[in-house]
Amino acid sequence: MLKIWGRTNSVNVKKALWAAEELGLKYQRIDAGMQFGVTKTPEYLSMNPNSLVPTIEDDGFVLWESHTIVRYLCAKHGMGRLCPADLKARADAERWMDWAFTFQNAMRAVFWGLIRTPPEKRDHKAIEEGRSQSAKLLEVLERNLEKKAYLTGDAFTMGDIPIGCEVQRWMRVPIERPRFPGVQAWFDRLGQRPAFTKVVDIPLT
Numbered sequence: 078m079l080k081i082w083g084r085t086n087s088v089n090v091k092k093a094l095w096a097a098e099e100l101g102l103k104y105q106r107i108d109a110g111m112q113f114g115v116t117k118t119p120e121y122l123s124m125n126p127n128s129l130v131p132t133i134e135d136d137g138f139v140l141w142e143s144h145t146i147v148r149y150l151c152a153k154h155g156m157g158r159l160c161p162a163d164l165k166a167r168a169d170a171e172r173w174m175d176w177a178f179t180f181q182n183a184m185r186a187v188f189w190g191l192i193r194t195p196p197e198k199r200d201h202k203a204i205e206e207g208r209s210q211s212a213k214l215l216e217v218l219e220r221n222l223e224k225k226a227y228l229t230g231d232a233f234t235m236g237d238i239p240i241g242c243e244v245q246r247w248m249r250v251p252i253e254r255p256r257f258p259g260v261q262a263w264f265d266r267l268g269q270r271p272a273f274t275k276v277v278d279i280p281l282t
């Protein structure tokens with residue numbers, strides 16, 4: 078059975094879990110990272126020398142890097158659906174997957190500052206810079222979603238998964254959010270997917 082190592086509150090672990098859930102895969106999740114440790118053990122380091130989560134093992138094949146895991150699972154189990162079969166449509170989805178890390182970088186100070194740092198230690202300047210940089214990036218997403226239901230068109234694909242996890246953090250942190258009607262409508266659509274509500278849209282910790 079597919080194994081997925083990683084704590085459920087990690088944005089990058091959520092991507093692997095969401096893909097597995099959308100694909101209806103049976104999997105075993107093993108807690109790892111932060112308070113659970115595990116990632117510094119020799120066994121784990123032999124699978125993932127970065128000492129980070131997520132890592133998966135599928136029939137003896139070990140893989141790390143969350144977006145690559147999503148690509149792999151979708152290509153293996155969802156070709157022509159979650160993984161577009163057409164090369165250009167697939168590249169379009171993959172472009173948004175990679176862009177999700179651009180957005181993650183902008184959001185880092187916001188998420189860590191407001192969710193994982195006690196109020197007296199917060200760097201409010203860094204939080205505001207991250208918020209404003211993230212809002213600027215969302216203008217790009219908004220332009221793409223103005224006339225589309227999902228990132229690459231009418232259908233949900235793997236292109237929606239990484240950025241869906243990143244935008245969930247933006248939507249749930251206590252900040253001022255400019256109005257982005259296209260992004261909001263897309264996020265509401267994601268909220269109708271049982272897999273999203275099960276493993277992604279859980280309280281931020």
Ligand SMILES: N[C@@H](CCC(=O)N[C@@H](CS)C(=O)NCC(=O)O)C(=O)O
Binds near residue numbers: 088110116144
């Ligand atoms: N690019 C890597 C980044 C992985 C990463 O930074 N994971 C974080 C959690 S989101 C981590 O392992 N942090 C240390 C920990 O949880 O102990 C990926 O997408 O898989």
